[in-house]
Amino acid sequence: MAKKKNEKKKKSGGIVGFLRDFTYGMATHGMARHALKTRSSMEHLFILITMGDMLGIPILPPYYSLRLLPHVVPQITTWKRRMLREKDFVESMY
Amino acid sequence: MNSLWVLLWWVVILVLGYWVYASHVAKRVFEVDPNRATPAKMYMDGVDFMPTNKNVLFGFQLNSIAGAAPIIGPIVALQWGWVPALLWLGLGVFFIGWVQDFSSAMVSIRNDGDTFGALGYKLISPRARKILLTFVYFYLLLIACAFGHVITKGISHNAALPFPLLVVIAVAFLVGHMIYKAKTNIIVTTILAIALIFFSIWLGTVWNIKLSYNLVLICVLIFGYFSSILPVWRFIQPYNYSSVYVVYFGIIAGVIGILIGHKPMTLPAFTAWGTKIGPLWPLLFVTIACGAISGWHSLVSSTATSRQIENELDVRPVAGGAMFAEFTISIIAVIVCATAFADKAEYVKNLKNPVGIFVGGLGGAITSIGLPVSYAKALAGMMIIILALTIVNLVFRFMKVATAELLGDAIGIAKNPHLATIVALIITWVLVKTGTWLYVWVLFGGANQLMAGFALLLVTLYLVQKAKPYNYAMYPMFFMYVTTVCALFYTSFFKLIPAAMAGKKVFGNLFAAAVAILLIILALILAYDGWKAFKRLKSGEAGEPAEAAKAEA
Numbered sequence: 001m002a003k004k005k006n007e008k009k010k011k012s013g014g015i016v017g018f019l020r021d022f023t024y025g026m027a028t029h030g031m032a033r034h035a036l037k038t039r040s041s042m043e044h045l046f047i048l049i050t051m052g053d054m055l056g057i058p059i060l061p062p063y064y065s066l067r068l069l070p071h072v073v074p075q076i077t078t079w080k081r082r083m084l085r086e087k088d089f090v091e092s093m094y
Numbered sequence: 095m096n097s098l099w100v101l102l103w104w105v106v107i108l109v110l111g112y113w114v115y116a117s118h119v120a121k122r123v124f125e126v127d128p129n130r131a132t133p134a135k136m137y138m139d140g141v142d143f144m145p146t147n148k149n150v151l152f153g154f155q156l157n158s159i160a161g162a163a164p165i166i167g168p169i170v171a172l173q174w175g176w177v178p179a180l181l182w183l184g185l186g187v188f189f190i191g192w193v194q195d196f197s198s199a200m201v202s203i204r205n206d207g208d209t210f211g212a213l214g215y216k217l218i219s220p221r222a223r224k225i226l227l228t229f230v231y232f233y234l235l236l237i238a239c240a241f242g243h244v245i246t247k248g249i250s251h252n253a254a255l256p257f258p259l260l261v262v263i264a265v266a267f268l269v270g271h272m273i274y275k276a277k278t279n280i281i282v283t284t285i286l287a288i289a290l291i292f293f294s295i296w297l298g299t300v301w302n303i304k305l306s307y308n309l310v311l312i313c314v315l316i317f318g319y320f321s322s323i324l325p326v327w328r329f330i331q332p333y334n335y336s337s338v339y340v341v342y343f344g345i346i347a348g349v350i351g352i353l354i355g356h357k358p359m360t361l362p363a364f365t366a367w368g369t370k371i372g373p374l375w376p377l378l379f380v381t382i383a384c385g386a387i388s389g390w391h392s393l394v395s396s397t398a399t400s401r402q403i404e405n406e407l408d409v410r411p412v413a414g415g416a417m418f419a420e421f422t423i424s425i426i427a428v429i430v431c432a433t434a435f436a437d438k439a440e441y442v443k444n445l446k447n448p449v450g451i452f453v454g455g456l457g458g459a460i461t462s463i464g465l466p467v468s469y470a471k472a473l474a475g476m477m478i479i480i481l482a483l484t485i486v487n488l489v490f491r492f493m494k495v496a497t498a499e500l501l502g503d504a505i506g507i508a509k510n511p512h513l514a515t516i517v518a519l520i521i522t523w524v525l526v527k528t529g530t531w532l533y534v535w536v537l538f539g540g541a542n543q544l545m546a547g548f549a550l551l552l553v554t555l556y557l558v559q560k561a562k563p564y565n566y567a568m569y570p571m572f573f574m575y576v577t578t579v580c581a582l583f584y585t586s587f588f589k590l591i592p593a594a595m596a597g598k599k600v601f602g603n604l605f606a607a608a609v610a611i612l613l614i615i616l617a618l619i620l621a622y623d624g625w626k627a628f629k630r631l632k633s634g635e636a637g638e639p640a641e642a643a644k645a646e647a
Contacts, residue, residue, distance in 0.1 A: 017149070021149030022150070022152060026156065027334075027335050029146075029151075029153065030157065033141075034326050034327065036141045040140070078141075081137055081143075086212060088209040088211035088223075090209045092495040
């Protein structure tokens with residue numbers, strides 16, 4: 001029982017952990033989210049550049065796009081989710 | 095009566111509201127299930143959909159919902175007395191406030207993280223999305239005007255504030271550059287920013303700068319322009335980040351000050367059923383918006399928070415908990431302001447400048463911890479102006495996006511960010527200069543509460559669709575709808591139009607009345623569509639509205 005309690009406490013980090021997470025949430029979480037959004041829009045560009053090679057249509061000189069392709073492939077699944085999702089005006093708020 | 099007794103009311107509402115009622119609704123109505131996959135897990139894309147720790151989300155939600163409104167609303171409402179203000183705050187948050195925040199997040203989570211626009215389209219009618227967008231634009235305009243005046247009046251009446259505010263703005267640019275360009279350590283950056291800001295507050299008390307109302311208003315609008323146009327990382331984010339510590343410190347020092355000082359409540363407990371801005375019902379219920387119930391929260395809950403919730407069990411502490419935390423801020427505002435003045439006449443004299451009232455109240459409480467009076471008052475002034483500027487920061491940015499969304503297809507130039515921002519700034523300037531602030535504040539509260547009515551309408555329809563008990567959302571929805579429509583109607587037809595007819599601020603009052611009437615019309619259209627949707631869903635047609643199905647076909 002005591003072990004379980006300790007584990008739970010360790011997991012949540014106690015009051016110090018709460019204060020740390022809360023302060024991060026208040027002050028920095030929004031910034032981190034925005035950084036991720038900026039990165040994702042860069043990723044969109046990156047994937048569009050290499051789209052030709054993914055479809056088998058050479059748009060860029062193949063040397064460059066083939067070098068880029070391995071970096072792009074792991075992002076394709078999440079990229080598709082973001083691209084195909086319907087977006088709403090309120091999303092620009094947060 | 096000693097102000098510490100008010101804390102007893104706070105404890106009762108918190109315990110019964112959060113641990114009893116909220117827990118019951120979460121379990122019995124929404125049947126929260128820790129094993130059900132949330133959109134954050136199902137559609138994780140590393141950006142919008144991302145499972146996040148509940149403590150982090152609680153801080154994020156609180157930061158996103160709490161601005162200056164939970165402080166200014168109760169300050170203005172003290173003209174009815176502090177008992178009606180405390181009763182509405184407590185009962186509002188208990189029966190409606192947390193219900194809306196929690197349920198908006200839950201409905202969005204159960205609908206794949208859909209936002210209100212998409213949910214309105216699906217559950218009410220296709221035109222609901224457009225109506226919501228138009229409504230949000232004018233709602234934002236009223237926010238800009240209400241806060242624009244508060245900030246301008248506050249700064250132009252307090253010569254200790256201009257200098258530290260200029261320093262805060264300069265520090266924001268510095269912090270942005272240090273974090274994102276120079277890649278300086280975040281702890282070093284934070285310490286430097288905090289030291290500069292707190293030192294500048296002291297410097298402001300010895301180096302007073304007196305500015306005129308018009309000059310401050312123009313500066314605030316220029317501030318709004320740059321907030322809207324500059325990249326978020328360059329200004330808005332570092333501004334919010336570096337200034338949040340002033341707010342933190344102000345709240346903590348204020349709470350300790352209240353406990354140490356425990357002054358008696360000097361303002362009357364109850365004054366009259368009717369005051370200068372109107373009768374207690376419906377006006378009190380829109381004068382105090384945030385702190386009791388606010389439509390803004392539903393936008394945050396259903397847009398950002400619902401997509402980051404890791405586990406359905408976290409929704410109550412995150413969305414409900416943040417609402418109760420904001421209620422706490424409002425209680426502090428009531429206590430510090432109801433104990434700050436010798437009598438009602440002194441309070442009423444300062445009513446046009448709520449920042450001044452708050453500075454006197456919180457500043458007085460902070461002196462109990464040993465800080466000099468001038469520094470404590472400057473700190474309190476900075477806290478509320480920073481909170482209000484944070485809202486202005488966001489509002490013009492959103493108005494720019496809403497303009498492009500509303501008019502972009504028909505008028506190409508509306509997509510130009512500079513033009514859209516300048517149009518929003520000009521309308522704001524006109525309304526601040528020509529309108530009557532107290533009525534604009536009431537209209538803002540009305541629009542905000544009406545937004546809450548829309549949110550509760552969506553929640554009710556969702557619960558009807560799922561054949562779950564819906565009364566706990568439907569009755570608050572009726573109350574909010576009727577109260578806010580009546581408040582908007584009363585203010586426009588019994589206050590604004592007669593004032594304009596009497597030749598008092600003709601343009602501003604008529605313009606504000608026109609905005610109020612537009613909001614009423616939009617609310618009635620949505621209520622009609624909502625009623626049709628209710629009947630459709632009640633009869634068991636669980637699908638989308640007929641028009642939506644037709645449009646998709």
